[in-house]
Amino acid sequence: MYSVLSYGRMACDGVRIDAYARAIAQTVRPGSVVIDLGSGTGTMAMLALRAGAKRVYAVDLDPAVWLARDIAQENGYADQLVVHHGSSLELNLPEPADVVIADLRGSFPLFQQHLAVLRDARTRLLKPDGLLVPKKDRLFVAFAEADACRLNLEPGWTSLERHGFYAQSARQATLNASYTDRDAPIRANHLVSDAKVWGEIVYGESFERSMSATVDLTFTRSGTADVLTLWFEATLHEGIVFSNAPGHQLVYDRVVLPLLAPVRVAAGDRARVTLRADVEGNQWAWETTIGSGARVRQATFLGLPASPESLVRQSLTATPRRSLRGDRAARLLPLLDGERTVEELVNVAAAAEPERNREELVEEVKTLVRHYGR
Numbered sequence: 001m002y003s004v005l006s007y008g009r010m011a012c013d014g015v016r017i018d019a020y021a022r023a024i025a026q027t028v029r030p031g032s033v034v035i036d037l038g039s040g041t042g043t044m045a046m047l048a049l050r051a052g053a054k055r056v057y058a059v060d061l062d063p064a065v066w067l068a069r070d071i072a073q074e075n076g077y078a079d080q081l082v083v084h085h086g087s088s089l090e091l092n093l094p095e096p097a098d099v100v101i102a103d104l105r106g107s108f109p110l111f112q113q114h115l116a117v118l119r120d121a122r123t124r125l126l127k128p129d130g131l132l133v134p135k136k137d138r139l140f141v142a143f144a145e146a147d148a149c150r151l152n153l154e155p156g157w158t159s160l161e162r163h164g165f166y167a168q169s170a171r172q173a174t175l176n177a178s179y180t181d182r183d184a185p186i187r188a189n190h191l192v193s194d195a196k197v198w199g200e201i202v203y204g205e206s207f208e209r210s211m212s213a214t215v216d217l218t219f220t221r222s223g224t225a226d227v228l229t230l231w232f233e234a235t236l237h238e239g240i241v242f243s244n245a246p247g248h249q250l251v252y253d254r255v256v257l258p259l260l261a262p263v264r265v266a267a268g269d270r271a272r273v274t275l276r277a278d279v280e281g282n283q284w285a286w287e288t289t290i291g292s293g294a295r296v297r298q299a300t301f302l303g304l305p306a307s308p309e310s311l312v313r314q315s316l317t318a319t320p321r322r323s324l325r326g327d328r329a330a331r332l333l334p335l336l337d338g339e340r341t342v343e344e345l346v347n348v349a350a351a352a353e354p355e356r357n358r359e360e361l362v363e364e365v366k367t368l369v370r371h372y373g374r
């Protein structure tokens with residue numbers, strides 16, 4: 001859940017909002033039906049209403065979406081804004097939309113269910129000839145000199161080494177993880193190579209479980225390659241483009257993938273990079289060959305301390321048993337039948353586990369209802 005302040009900060013990103021405003025002005029026609037998917041406090045919804053939309057459905061998982069209703073009211077649009085507090089994946093509307101507007105990117109386009117949600121919206125909620133804003137994102141990669149990033153990672157092992165311990169495993173773990181540059185933004189003058197596109201997302205269409213590409217990069221100046229940095233260029237509608245390339249400070253962050261060791265490079269040196277990422281941006285693998293050096297393979301998988309049991313549990317051949325939490329949910333889920341009150345559900349839970357604290361049970365049942373009730 002975001003705070004109202006963080007929605008305000010998102011709306012303060014002038015580059016992003018101006019681009020969306022232009023795309024909305026070009027795609028929303030007087031009389032259009034629009035979905036503001038992931039509406040937050042309704043900035044895009046308001047822009048669509050001003051562009052002449054007949055009706056805007058403001059949809060968000062976050063209760064902040066109720067503020068969109070109040071803001072619409074303040075601006076004289078109360079009758080045209082319909083709020084849906086919940087997931088678009090569970091939304092059915094009485095009419096298909098002419099335009100779906102969304103920015104579910106998080107700090108980078110590969111984020112949670114972003115791609116799946118937009119594909120679902122395109123398939124179920126949008127007219128066949130309807131428009132999705134954004135249209136596509138191109139993903140870029142380059143090498144950067146980023147001492148600050150490396151220094152930020154060092155406490156992960158130097159804390160132990162200072163006391164005379166070896167800490168190679170901690171070093172490996174911190175260098176096999178993905179980061180963002182929020183604390184130490186990468187600027188244009190930190191780049192030491194050219195940048196290449198390594199992926200493209202076409203919204204409403206792309207939905208591979210993972211993305212993978214190999215690109216050849218050329219170093220543009222002498223310096224040190226410390227990290228790979230990744231950013232995107234969004235095309236919201238024909239000719240309406242913005243980017244969070246180094247040098248542009250938008251609300252998004254850049255992804256940072258550290259190299260195992262800094263590498264001295266000279267202008268004209270070449271490198272080959274293979275990148276793989278899962279569609280939700282949780283898992284990354286990066287292979288780098290710089291100049292005539294050896295190929296170095298890194299992956300977030302190598303940075304995640306995991307027990308053998310948990311790895312087995314995640315495999316397709318695992319035969320899991322229900323946990324205690326699963327038993328509790330299984331007991332209550334069939335009783336969400338639209339007839340029993342939450343209090344009655346709490347009574348069922350209390351009868352099954354009389355030793356448990358009632359307040360804790362109330363919270364547990366409310367969470368279950370929030371997730372699986374309607």
Ligand SMILES: C[S@@+](CC[C@H](N)C(=O)[O-])C[C@H]1O[C@@H](n2cnc3c(N)ncnc32)[C@H](O)[C@@H]1O
Pocket residue numbers: 002007010011037038039040041042043044059060061062086087088089102103104105106117
């Ligand atoms: C980055 S915020 C964007 C807020 C606002 N539209 C803006 O651009 O300033 C993304 C919002 O999408 C919402 N969201 C993500 N997936 C969703 C889904 N499947 N259904 C409804 N809302 C969703 C989140 O709760 C969050 O409020």
